[in-house]
Structure formats: C-alpha cells, structure tokens
Amino acid sequence: MPSPYYVSPEQIMQDKSEFVHKGIDQAKEVIVLEYKNGIVLVAENPLSTVFKISEIYDRIGFAATGLYREYESLRFVGIRDAEIKGLTYTRQDVTAKWLTNVYSQYIGSIFWQMDAKPLEVELLVCEVSEDATQPNNIYHISFDGTFWEEQSSAVIGGRSDEIAQILEETFQTGLALPEAINLAAETFATIENSVDEVDRYNISPETLEVAVLDRHQNRRKFRRLTTEEVAEISF
Amino acid sequence: MFLDPSEYGTNDFLQILKQRRPDLIHSPASIVVSAPRLEADHYLEGTTILAIIYADGVIIAGDRQATAGFQVGERRVQKVYEVDIHSAIAIAGVAGPCIEMAKLFQTQVEFYEKIEGTRLSLEGKASYLSNMLKTNLPMAMQGLIVIPIFAGYDSKHQSGRIFKYDITGGRYEEEDYYAEGSGGKDARSALKKLYRPGMSQGDALNAVLHALWDAADEDLGTAGPDLLRNIYPTVHIIDQSGISEANSETIKSFYTDLFQTLVQG
Numbered sequence: 279m280p281s282p283y284y285v286s287p288e289q290i291m292q293d294k295s296e297f298v299h300k301g302i303d304q305a306k307e308v309i310v311l312e313y314k315n316g317i318v319l320v321a322e323n324p325l326s327t328v329f330k331i332s333e334i335y336d337r338i339g340f341a342a343t344g345l346y347r348e349y350e351s352l353r354f355v356g357i358r359d360a361e362i363k364g365l366t367y368t369r370q371d372v373t374a375k376w377l378t379n380v381y382s383q384y385i386g387s388i389f390w391q392m393d394a395k396p397l398e399v400e401l402l403v404c405e406v407s408e409d410a411t412q413p414n415n416i417y418h419i420s421f422d423g424t425f426w427e428e429q430s431s432a433v434i435g436g437r438s439d440e441i442a443q444i445l446e447e448t449f450q451t452g453l454a455l456p457e458a459i460n461l462a463a464e465t466f467a468t469i470e471n472s473v474d475e476v477d478r479y480n481i482s483p484e485t486l487e488v489a490v491l492d493r494h495q496n497r498r499k500f501r502r503l504t505t506e507e508v509a510e511i512s513f
Numbered sequence: 514m515f516l517d518p519s520e521y522g523t524n525d526f527l528q529i530l531k532q533r534r535p536d537l538i539h540s541p542a543s544i545v546v547s548a549p550r551l552e553a554d555h556y557l558e559g560t561t562i563l564a565i566i567y568a569d570g571v572i573i574a575g576d577r578q579a580t581a582g583f584q585v586g587e588r589r590v591q592k593v594y595e596v597d598i599h600s601a602i603a604i605a606g607v608a609g610p611c612i613e614m615a616k617l618f619q620t621q622v623e624f625y626e627k628i629e630g631t632r633l634s635l636e637g638k639a640s641y642l643s644n645m646l647k648t649n650l651p652m653a654m655q656g657l658i659v660i661p662i663f664a665g666y667d668s669k670h671q672s673g674r675i676f677k678y679d680i681t682g683g684r685y686e687e688e689d690y691y692a693e694g695s696g697g698k699d700a701r702s703a704l705k706k707l708y709r710p711g712m713s714q715g716d717a718l719n720a721v722l723h724a725l726w727d728a729a730d731e732d733l734g735t736a737g738p739d740l741l742r743n744i745y746p747t748v749h750i751i752d753q754s755g756i757s758e759a760n761s762e763t764i765k766s767f768y769t770d771l772f773q774t775l776v777q778g
Contacts, residue, residue, distance in 0.1 A: 333627050351521050357627050358529055361620055365530075365537055498623075 294396045298421045301398040305343040307435030309465060310416060313458035316406040316491045317414055320462035323487040331489045333500035335360035335372045337405050339491045343435045344399035352381060374405030378417040378425055386423020396421060400434040406491035406499050437469055444468060456511040459488060463512045483509035526624040527617065539610060539652060559734020561696030562592055562603035563724055564664040564675045565704060566689055567717035570752030571673025573664040574721050575603045576729060577744050578736030593747040596622050598755040600638060600665025605694035606658040614659050618642055635667040639676040639684060647682035662693055666751045673751060696728030696735035703727040721748060722767050738768040
C-alpha cells in the first residue's frame with residue numbers, strides 16, 4: 279500500500295487560512311461601537327428578516343459575518359448553551375467571556391481537524407455592563423478560534439482594517455445613540471464611495487441592520503431598531 | 514461536536530434539556546406510579562390567583578402566601594411571573610413544581626423568540642403550556658399538582674385573553690375573568706359581581722383587589738394585604754404597550770381605604 283504524501287502542518291494551516299480568507303474577505307462588515315448607554319451594533323444587511331446581529335442572553339449580543347449557514351448554527355449553540363448555563367447556575371453567571379471561550383474552542387477545533395472544512399466566519403461577542411462605571415466587554419473571534427478583546431469599537435468583515443482606520447480618527451467616547459449610528463453609517467458610506475460605482479453598495483436605513491445593548495433596559499438589554507427608527511436618526 | 518445538525522433549528526428548549534441535561538428537569542418517569550400518593554400538606558399549597566379582562570388588556574394577580582398544612586409556609590412567595598412583554602403566568606398548586614414550570618415556560622418562550630427572531634403567538638404560548646402540563650400528569654397523579662392561569666395581550670385580536678388549565682393539560686379560554694386556587698371560588702364570586710364588559714383599567718384593578726381581599730377573608734390558604742410587613746399581592750397589567758407591575762403604594766392605599774370603610778361601616 280502506498281503511503282500518503284507527507285504535507286507539513288504549516289502547509290495545511292496556510293492552505294486553510296488562504297481558503298477562508300478567499301471567502302471572508304468578500305464578507306460585508308459589522309461595526310460595533312460603545313455609546314453613552316451601552317453598545318450599538320450596525321451591519322450592512324439589505325435583508326429584513328435574515329440577521330447578522332442577534333440577542334444571545336440578557337446582557338450579551340452577537341454579530342457575525344461570513345457564511346450565514348455557519349454563523350447561524352454558532353448563534354444557535356450560543357443561545358442554547360447560555361440558557362442551559364443560566365438555568366444551572368444564575369443568569370448573572372452567563373458572561374461574554376465564557377461564551378467567547380465556548381466559540382473559540384468550537385471554531386478552533388474544527389479549524390485544526392485535518393479532514394474538515396474550516397468555518398468561514400468572524401464573530402463579535404459583546405456584553406454591556408449594567409454599571410456604567412464598569413467597562414463593557416467586546417470579544418473578537420477569528421476563523422481559526424483565536425480571540426482578543428477590543429476596546430470601545432470593533433469591526434469584522436472584509437474591509438475591517440480600512441474601517442478600523444477611519445474609526446480610529448472619528449470615534450469618540452460618550453457618543454449619544456444617534457451620533458453613534460450616524461458615525462457607523464457614514465463610515466460605511468465612505469468605504470463604499472471608494473469602490474467602483476458598478477459594485478457600490480447603497481447605504482440607506484433599509485440596508486442597515488441596527489441593534490443596541492442598552493444598560494437602561496430591564497433584564498433583556500438587547501433591542502433591535504426598526505427601519506423607521508433608523509431613518510429618523512440618520513440620513 | 515457541539516452541534517448535532519439534527520438538533521439545529523429546534524425551537525423547543527425543553528426537548529433540548531431532555532436530551533442534553535435531563536438532570537435539570539423533573540422527570541415523570543423517575544416517579545414510581547405505584548408509590549402512595551404524597552399528602553398535599555407536606556408541601557406548600559393554598560393560593561388565590563386570578564385574571565380579568567378590561568377594555569385595553571388584561572390584569573393578572575395573585576396573593577403572596579404559601580401554606581404547609583395549617584402553617585404559613587412562606588409569606589413572600591411570587592405566584593405571578595412575566596413571560597414576555599405581552600404575557601404572564603400565575604400558578605396554583607405545589608410550590609416547587611409550580612415555580613419550576615413557570616421558569617421553564619418563560620425560558621421556552623424567550624428561547625423561541627431569540628432563535629426564530631419573531632415572537633410566538635399568544636395561542637402558541639398557551640398551547641405550549643398545555644403540553645408542559647400533559648407531561649406533568651404522572652407527577653400530578655402523585656399529588657405534585659400545577660394549575661396555571663395564562664393571560665396576555667393578543668396583538669392579532671387586539672384584546673386581552675385568559676386561558677385556564679386542568680391537570681391533564683386541558684386548555685379553556687375565559688372571555689371575562691377567572692380565579693383559581695383554594696380561594697378561587699371566593700375570588701370568582703367577587704369578580705362576578707364587579708365585572709363589566711369593557712371596564713376601565715382602574716375599575717378592573719379595583720375588582721382584582723376586592724376579589725383578593727374576599728378570598729383572603731374566607732380562605733385560610735390565602736393571605737390578605739400584610740400592612741405590618743408591607744407585603745401586598747402581585748398585580749401585573751398587560752396591554753398593547755407591554756406589561757407592567759402595579760405600584761405597591763397604589764395597592765397599599767386601596768387596602769387602607771377599604772379597611773377604613775369597613776371599620777366605619
């Protein structure tokens with residue numbers, strides 16, 4: 279029996295990374311910003327019932343980009359495991375840090391499996407602190423399972439580096455909600471303007487998906503804004 | 514693997530618990546059916562819960578006392594739980610399984626909303642609760658009874674609706690008002706006299722507090738307002754704009770006035 283060709287682990291990982299990049303470099307972006315009352319999540323998404331942003335648990339929200347089928351199942355796992363943890367212990371014990379570890383292990387284990395297709399996703403897990411003097415938590419999870427903490431703002435998607443660069447100059451702490459949503463919408467518009475007119479994506483209230491994690495709400499901090507609400511705020 | 518593809522997409526949280534964490538739920542199978550029926554007075558029981566429909570929605574309320582035989586088991590028990598922004602559940606029966614069922618029901622409704630990205634219809638929720646009671650039947654036969662009232666604002670009907678249940682999971686809709694528990698009959702008599710179709714929220718609240726007082730006055734298992742310890746019935750008001758809990762100061766002043774009228778004659 280002929281022995282299989284030897285391929286070095288480095289080569290395999292590089293191939294997988296290249297494969298994933300080909301996919302997620304095309305993915306539309308999601309911007310997450312801190313504002314006065316919590317965290318606002320804004321995505322480029324023309325669909326009105328298929329979401330990139332979701333509620334996970336009381337203080338925790340989720341934003342994803344990449345292949346819908348794959349991040350949808352991650353969203354499901356997050357909601358399911360959060361509810362189970364909340365029933366086992368208390369609701370307070372369900373944290374973004376814990377959920378990020380769950381996702382990191384899950385995504386990482388698939389990435390390192392030799393015969394499996396890596397997940398083509400990038401995630402942000404956000405937790406608003408109930409106490410305004412305490413920091414919020416934003417975790418950025420990459421397609422290979424590595425993750426890091428973000429401060430004040432975060433971007434996922436193909437052109438996230440360019441967007442982060444713009445935000446570095448324009449973002450300020452303590453924004454009111456309309457200001458934060460407008461900043462995100464303007465940033466998306468700036469990026470789209472740098473694209474050829476044929477491929478340009480029109481930014482309007484209908485093509486934005488917006489949700490907040492508002493610390494002043496009761497138990498469930500997550501709230502999705504309607505197109506009408508977004509239209510009143512921006513443009 | 515964290516996710517079995519066959520599991521994805523289920524919006525039934527109890528099914529997930531049964532498969533993944535059966536230790537978190539009471540399993541009817543674990544109770545031996547031939548075992549002698551558990552005597553009710555070993556458990557916390559005795560209650561008045563009620564709901565009444567008014568012009569813009571529905572009010573659902575309950576007293577706060579749990580009884581163990583001839584003893585007061587607990588003075589501050591919560592018998593009314595918010596399920597989501599448009600519905601609430603009130604429970605009568607044995608405290609442990611009752612509170613557990615209310616909690617799991619609330620979790621299920623919220624789980625569905627998050628997974629599907631849309632809310633379950635009011636009837637959908639009422640029907641799910643019916644299924645939970647059906648599963649509970651073997652436990653009910655052992656004396657671990659749970660009898661809920663489910664009430665909410667139905668956006669499709671644009672009105673408040675009340676569902677009552679029996680231990681087998683039978684579900685019946687009430688058009689006007691209903692009361693359950695050991696003081697239920699007394700509360701129903703009071704509501705019968707005070708109910709008017711299309712009554713205002715204030716009148717409905719008045720009727721609810723009167724009915725709870727009548728129940729407490731006649732039934733040992735139901736507590737009246739406790740002015741000494743500042744414990745008052747739980748009252749939730751549900752209309753199109755959502756659910757809110759009635760202010761305890763309002764309830765307190767209602768009862769202070771009522772007692773004054775009763776003393777002066």
